[in-house]
Amino acid sequence: MQKIIHRASSRGQADHGWLKSYHTFSFANYYDPSRMNFGVLRVLNDDEVAPGMGFGKHPHKNMEIISIPLEGDLEHSDSMGNTAVIREGDIQTMSAGTGVSHSERNKNRDQKVKFLQIWVLPNKLNVTPRYDQITLExxxxxxxxxxxxxxxxxxxxxxxxxxxxxxxxxxxxxxxxxxxxxxxxxxxxxxxxxxxxxxxxxxxxxxxxxxxxxxxxxxxxxxxxxxxxxxxxxxxx
The missing domain is CATH 2.60.120.10 (Jelly Rolls)
Structure with missing residues (x-):
């Protein structure tokens, strides 16, 4: 068995006021050539968004994007016509494929929202974009x-x-x-x-x-x- 350990304290950090994020792998302004990915697992972000704030509409292409809410209510909207609010216990995926844009924001104005955003490199390029979500038992x-x-x-x-x-x-x-x-x-x-x-x-x-x-x-x-x-x-x- 081979292994690599990434302690919580070693993660990249970003504090934009409205957004606090920890990056297990290189992302945005955090770059470490030894922390680019684990196989096809490219991004593991641990995000906290202030009340009423969020990410405006932005594009993605050829990436499998998985969101796992941990606390609060995360509102999603995308160019495929999907709108949804996901909470702890929900799992959301989006296959960006040929290209899609989406926004994510904290639906509430009185509490933070916390969620994991995970990117996985796909084994097929330029697929038709798709969205899905489930609620766990x-x-x-x-x-x-x-x-x-x-x-x-x-x-x-x-x-x-x-x-x-x-x-x-x-x-x-x-x-x-x-x-x-x-x-x-x-x-x-x-x-x-x-x-x-x-x-x-x-x-x-x-x-x-x-x-x-x-x-x-x-x-x-x-x-x-x-x-x-x-x-x-x-x-x-």
Missing amino acids: KDKLKDQFLQIISPDPGDDGIWIHQQAWFHLGEFSEGNSVSYTLKNKENGLYVFLLEGTCQVGDEILNRRDGLGIWEADTVTFEINASSKILLMEVPMAN
């Missing part, structure tokens, strides 16, 4: 990994144009849980949203990231109640 997250992203339209979660599988789970202290990779050529990027857990000889704390490859199964020892996001992705596109 919270009970299915309890002490198990729930699949939220896959490459198969007939599988659980939302499908994207990539041989990638994302799982999310919430675990009680003292549990031990394992994840077996769907494709042994893939890597697994672990992002600890909350809590403390141990993977091999690495102890992960809140917002730490751990990339693992050349592994079949990864086991997590839950040291304190934890919320874990797993992103299994090809190491080369």
